[in-house]
Every structure is written in C-alpha cells, then in structure tokens.
Amino acid sequence: MAHRLCFFEWLLLCHLLLSPVVVCSNKHGNPANELVDIINNNRSSQKLPKLNDSPGLGCMALQYVELCKGNCTSGNAVNCKPPEDEFTEVFAPNCGVELPTFGTITGHIVGCQSKYLEPSEAFSRVLVKDKNTLSLLRNKSHNEVGVGLVGFHKSFFWCVLFSDGTINSTFVLEDRGEGIKQKKGCFSGSAYPCSDGEKIAASYDTILILGFLFVYLYNICTTIY
Ligand SMILES: *[C@@H]1O[C@H](CO)[C@@H](O)[C@H](O)[C@H]1NC(C)=O
Ligand SMILES: *[C@@H]1O[C@H](CO)[C@@H](O)[C@H](O)[C@H]1NC(C)=O
Ligand SMILES: *[C@@H]1O[C@H](CO)[C@@H](O)[C@H](O)[C@H]1NC(C)=O
Ligand SMILES: *[C@@H]1O[C@H](CO)[C@@H](O)[C@H](O)[C@H]1NC(C)=O
Secondary structure (H helix, E strand, O other): OHHHHHHHHHHHHHHHHHHHHHHHHHOOOOHHHHHHHHHHHHHHOOOOOOOEEOHHHHHHHHHHHHHHOOOEOOOOOEOOOOOOOHHHHHHHHHHOEOHHHOOOEEEEEEEEEOOOOOHHHHHHHHHOOOHHHHHHHOOOOOOEEEEEEEEEOOEEEEEEEEEOOOOOOOOOEHHHHOOOOOOOOEEOOOOOOOOOOOOHHHHHHHHHHHHHHHHHHHHHHHHHO
16 A cells, blocks of 8 residues: 555656646747747738847847846836846847847837746737737838747746847847857747746746655655665
8 A cells, every 4th residue: 555655656746747847848948939930920911021030139138028027017017118228238248249230129019927828828918919019010110020038926028129120130149149148038049948937936936845745755655665
C-alpha cells in the first residue's frame, strides 16, 4: 500500500513538473513574435504590406514596458509617459541599438492585463480594442514593427512600436545584430530565447512549492524503503 501511494505521489510530482514545460512549448517560444504575425495578418486583410520584424524596435518596446510596469490602470491602460529623449538616451543604449541608425517611431500601442493572455486575446482585448488603435495599426506610413512583453507582480505589459524606417538599416543592433542580452521578458525578432515573460509572476511560487513537495516526498519514500 505504502509502495503504491509513493509511486502515485511521484507520478503526480512528475506531472506537475512536466506540465509547465508542455505549456511553454505550446507557445512557439516567443509570444512577441506571435503578436507580430497577428498584426501582419490583420493588416494583410486590408491589403497592406507586411511589416518587417525589427529586433531593435522590439528590444526598445521591452525597455518601454520595463520602465512602465507597475503602472497598470483598470481598463488595461498603462499610465506612463516616458520623455521623448528616453528612447535615444536610455532605451537604445540599453539594447545596443546603433545610434546613427535610430529612425522615426511612427506610433506605439501599450496595454496591460492582470493575467497572462494568449497573444491573439491580448491583441483584441488589450491592445487593439478601439477604432483609434486599429487605424494606428493600419497606418500606411509604417514599414517596421517590434513587440515587447514583460510580466510583473502578476500583471502583463505589452508594447508595440512602429517605424517608417528603411528595412534592415534602421534600429540596427550592435554585435552583428545580437544587441545586448535582455534578462527579463520577451521581444520580437530576438536572437535570444524568450525568458518566459508570461510565466515570471507565477513560476516563483510554483518552484518553491514543488521544491518543498520534492523534499517531503523524498523523505517519506526513502523512509519507507
Ligand atoms: C507611474 O505612476 C506614478 C503614479 O501615478 C507616477 O508618479 C510615475 O511617474 C509613473 N511612471 C512613469 C514612468 O510614468
Ligand atoms: C500615419 O502616421 C503618420 C506618422 O505618425 C501620421 O503623420 C499620419 O497622420 C498617420 N495617418 C493616419 C491616416 O492616421
Ligand atoms: C483586425 O483587428 C480588429 C480589432 O481587434 C478586429 O475587429 C478585426 O476583426 C481584425 N481583422 C482580422 C481580419 O483579423
Ligand atoms: C532584411 O534582412 C533579412 C535577414 O537578413 C532578409 O531576409 C531580408 O530579405 C532583408 N530585407 C530587405 C528588404 O533587405
């Protein structure tokens, strides 16, 4: 009986350990890239050209939400207005964007939600839920797009930046396009794996609980045998 119980509990633990992994791989790795695809699909339904996925813009979008996380209002708005020069003086250097290639930002959309939403839901329920943002998305001036995402205290912050820059020659990243490694969150077009922006808020508690469970089961099962 004790033997069977132990086996069952180990099975449960394995299941708990493995399920987040399965969930993560379902997200195709990077939700920011998925949002870029959703934006491009929405534009192509209006016969608008595909926007180039710019890692330089994506990285700065992540910088934007990093600065503004913690300012989520009810109604999914981000109450945060970084000064204009923050882009050239802080965001670009933090990302390793080569300053002479800094182009014009032709629009931005930011939003937040008190829980993680799949990119398609974040698109329709948080970011592009009114006429103004939809017309901004469908503006003909844009050539490039970048998306950043970060989780903070169980809230999730998204930022989309648009630019009319020349593809592949604006917002160029140093170090042969790798830029500087971002430690938190995700951004589109990144050369680095997404550091699971959507799981950050939840994973700390989970790891702690699983850790205790593991020690507990280990003690019980080694005592029995
Ligand atoms: C975030 O909100 C606080 C309180 O309203 C405000 O003082 C602060 O300036 C905001 N942060 C930014 C970066 O705008
Ligand atoms: C498109 O964006 C450009 C640059 O931000 C702006 O000047 C223009 O008014 C926008 N066009 C429309 C139709 O909103
Ligand atoms: C584009 O986005 C808008 C706003 O979320 C939505 O109403 C519309 O159905 C979308 N169009 C397509 C083709 O996905
Ligand atoms: C930009 O660079 C990418 C990757 O090197 C390449 O696939 C793409 O064709 C380039 N686009 C243009 C317009 O030069």
